[in-house]
Amino acid sequence: MKKSFVIYVLSDSVGDTAEQVARATAEQYKNTDYEIKKYPYVESVVKIDNIIDNVDVKNSIFVYTIVNQEISEYLKKVCDQKNITYIDIMAPSLDKFSSFLNQEPLRESGVIRKLDENYFKRVEAVEFAVKYDDGKDPRGILKADIVLIGVSRSSKTPLSMYLAHKNYKVVNIPIVTGSKVPDQLFEVPRKKIIGLMIDPSDLIEIRRERIKVLGLDNSVDYVSIEKIYEELEYAQKIMKKLGCPVIDMTKKAVEEAANLVIDIINDLN
Template sequence: MIKEFDIYVISDSVGDTAEQVARAAAEQYKNADYEIKKHPYVESRTKIDDILDPIDNRNSIVVYTIVNQETAQYLEDKCQKKGFPFIDIMGPCLSTFTDFIGQEPARESGVIRKLDEDYFKRVEAVEFAVKYDDGKDPRGILKADIVLIGVSRSSKTPLSMYLAHKNYKVVNIPLVKGAKVPDQVYEAPRKKVIGLTIDPSDLIEIRRERIRVLGLDSGVDYVSIDKIIEELDYAEKIMRRVGCPVIDMTKKAVEEAANLIIDIINDLN
């Protein structure tokens, strides 16, 4: 009976899946001690040789997730020559999926790693949108992928968050009459800046609802139609000076507007 052994986890990606399966299995044997030696991102025969050739402990088992058939076969042949038992974690799963779906797998290595990278990019974009929301720090303007400018309640923040989930770093800047527009708005590449406008009658309804929710006085200038028209006129002048594309948010869903923005950005790039 083996008392101690090594588990070599070899993967063309991070190797977490193979490690977790190997550990779960090894923990079932209470009278044996083991050590896991993980080798991620193994995509060549040379790397396999580098890992397996130096091993002189006969009490070793190889657990692997390698989707490239030739590389996986080379690993198995190498294990057989060395006398190591080996376990293919991904192979049986792919085989069953192939029979079920009726098509061959792409066998692309590092797919999960790519998904993880997308996830972290999305998290970074969301954190960026929160940090630079509503003009909190104009220094974010020159770092952003997209800069949204417009009056209050023209959907700047909802758009910023939606676009962040599409991996875009977004800054939104409120245009308030009497308040200085950050210099960075004029310095940013025109292809990054998008103006948002909205019909005055729609905007006043949105603002009234906001006032009601906050429990504030409904007689404030914030919901005055004359003041709203002044604000929109002022914002339009700024947008003309910037020379940016303008999207009318009247009756427009955030998803629809976001797709328009993405199309504009992509066309200009």
Template sequence: MGKRKETVIYILSDSVGETGEQVAKAAISQFNSGKYEIRRFPYITDEEQIIEVFQEAKRENCIIVFTIVIDKLRQFLVNKAKEYNIPAIDIMTPVLNSIENVVGTKPKGEPGLIRKLDEKYFRKVEAIEFAVKYDDGKDTRGIKLADIVLIGVSRTSKTPLSMYLAHKNIKVANVPLVPEVPPPQELFEVDPSKIIGLTANPIKLNEIRQERLKALGLDNNANYASMDRILNEIEYAEKIMKKLGCTVIDVSNKAVEESAGIILEKIREK
């Protein structure tokens, strides 16, 4: 009795082929089938590539597992498998057909969507971590690395805005402007179009700061919430913003979403 040839599993995909490979490995683990080899052929975009794979596969003891959502290529592969008498397993189509029957709409037929979603998710996580790391001027090196830099006096929604924009995959650093502390030099070394100054009505700021002190269990008559102090801070901040030549947004009567909308529009314009 001759020695049985090694089983070769060909994975064909119009994306990276990760799904097909994982399914193939899960399936073959159910067998004591000895040696096997997996050969992955990602980014199948034309019929010539499929023909080349079958020319190679016809000499092997093999099966083909494929995740191709482009209908024309999928049908071509199915026909070739019949022509060469090679077993070919279509992983995606039965699932797509079942979902289509339930939701009543056609699939997009666009390869690599799950990877795009994964990349988008990781970009968001990265942006959130960035916002935390470079919040409140903790590390001014972030100014040069950020997509957007928010500056303003205390309680002008710098942190909430940073986090909101981070969820839109935008890396944001924010820097408080305090009269006793010179602004970081990095602010004057970056493109002013990526700096956004935040200001607010002094009466509104006074209310917010008094509430903040109350929440902390402190005397709401502290200098931090006094009108003279607030006016002094706003005047100082506006001088810095004018010197930088940056866009200024009055957040007095704006929800975080509204202010973020203005910033996102500026980004789109750029």
């Protein structure tokens, strides 16, 4: 004869972990029928009382992941009083980790959910950086957290991608001598725009390496020192007109430049 029972899954977050553990465990037993009733976001003793009032004590088991100590202790006390079988999934792990790390846990609910949200924000920021890379669509300027402007090979793209991994939506716009910059640059707060400058001698070396990779001739204007001076002078005029902060990228690692950008953005907010 099959035994029928109800698994009450309680959590102060979404409850997926407790449900998966309960289901995986219950499936190990033959000749049983079970039903799972899940109660996410159990964040008060009142909610626990409301749940327990409708429980068939003899045919129920509580499986829960509640990190809030007060609520967890209350649930244990009520279960003991009513002789309800319960499993605190988090307790053994928290005890072992606390002993191993020699520190107390945060006891903060929904931490994994917050980490997931952070992950999706990062993915969104990276996709944004790719979509609006190198001025592909100037409309992105109005949606961005940060707008990087500078001449070719001033590290706009790698800096954009690094900042994207820090959850910033970044657009980078190339400044080309004689070409009009997008009107949108004059429609966003100046604090969002960061100009990137670089020493001409460094820039020419970077560009020479680039055309070598592309298999182009060294005589092109792209690596002409006169043209590079002209480009940088034009870029400086644009940045001055915009009134934006400027970072010297000469010999700077992307990580160092990113920290400077973030400091500037935070200081101006």
